[in-house]
Amino acid sequence: MPNDFNQTVIDEFRAHHGRVGGMFEGARLLLLTTTGARSGKPHTTPVGYYPDGDGRVLVIASAGGAPRHPAWYHNLLANPRVTVESGAFTYEADATVLTGDARDRAFARAVEADSGWADYQAKTARVIPMVALTEVPGPPNINAKSFGEAIKVVHDAFRRELGLIRKEIAESGTAGGLGTQLRVNCLTVCQGLHNxxxxxxxxxxxxxxxxxPGLAPVMDRLKREHERIAALLGALxxxxxxxxxxxxRVLAEVERLTEELEEHLRYEEEQLIPLLEA
Known part of the structure; x- marks a missing residue:
């Protein structure tokens, strides 16, 4: 069973489609459900993550620099098939522990994005594991109760991701160059919007x-906007x-995309959600 603090975060995460307050406000967070190595029961834990391309994310078994690996890490070693909740989606994934150069490169990306990971590594003698979670192909499971809500949930996930990217770029202080993880974040959201x-x-x-049939003018406008956004994605x-x-330079392109995408999403929601709900 999760502890009281974790359960509070889990409940808030699920109630607000991935948005939480407190110490995790504005953080990249997912819910990871593993199968207990001994009990065989499901265990859900909030963990931070980084995008790693379309269909794959990275999680870090830091345990705050504790001397032992977290329980969820031992669970996925025994049972690599896990469930991931992103806020908008729930999906099955296969967990792979990165080793050697792949682990070191991934950890370096994480440290570049947040130096706190290096502090955790300095506190412990163990090598902090990097784990890749690769989505198992299948139909998407959107965390919504209706088609109309599903549209809004997915749109809000893109809004949140672009907001995180803008914040990360603004705080990175990389006027002389763009960080590797920030590049991955940008390319991942581009692919997600394309899909x-x-x-x-x-x-x-x-x-x-x-x-x-009377919706033809609306459909024509939405398709034209898709083409325009595709061009902005290509530019980014x-x-x-x-x-x-x-x-x-990258922030300017992200802001251009965000401005036009927001207008598109708002119009689509106004026109389509009432029909989908009906």
């Missing part, structure tokens, strides 16, 4: 157009992929 809009174009929009990818890119 989301591709899914809408292929499934949601045709379904609504078929059921509501180009800047991020430039080894000479600095924080302010």
């Amino acid at each position: 989301h809009h591709t899914g809408e174009d292929a499934m949601l929009f045709p379904m609504l157009a078929d059921r509501h 990818r180009d800047v991020v992929s430039d080894e000479g890119a600095d924080g302010p």
